[in-house]
Amino acid sequence: GENVEQHPSTLSVQEGDSAVIKCTYSDSASNYFPWYKQELGKRPQLIIDIRSNVGEKKDQRIAVTLNKTAKHFSLHITETQPEDSAVYFCAASSHGGNNRLAFGKGNQVVVIP
């Protein structure tokens, strides 16, 4: 099955700086790559996703890039703010057509005011 690895496990950034989280996946058949944000004590929520026919997608201060050849995708957060502090999970669509996802282990982002 699909295996998703996420690095680094913890990232501290100064407010206003950029943060980048990288994920790698193993199954070249995966074609959907979402990112979820989980604030402390809350449920994970989708913040951005990308499909394999697109190389980059932006939504205000966040962007995701995909390199299918190297089988990795990255989340970019620009002009970080304290409310960006959270755990971020990447995922990749697994085998089959039932929207099963394989999640990475999560990345704790701490934005220092």
Next chain:
Amino acid sequence: DVKVTQSSRYLVKRTGEKVFLECVQDMDHENMFWYRQDPGLGLRLIYFSYDVKMKEKGDIPEGYSVSREKKERFSLILESASTNQTSMYLCASSLGDRGNEQFFGPGTRLTVL
């Protein structure tokens, strides 16, 4: 607005007890999922269901079973709870096709004594 609810936010059970965790979604989603979240291990899929009475094992099904008798409800059952099943349990739902957002419930923090 999609709403996924779970029967309990916190639950304390004793070793050997049979435990039922309930999840309900109100958006007529075909897929429902049960995950377990542990620090440093991310979101691990226990079971999922893509239709009423249909189920598939995830990555860590041992010690768990599920039931989906109605489309909106997906139950996770611990036949004989053990201390290593102490964890946060998250339910999610999504439309049927690959590449659709998974909407998460608030989670149930289960402690097995």
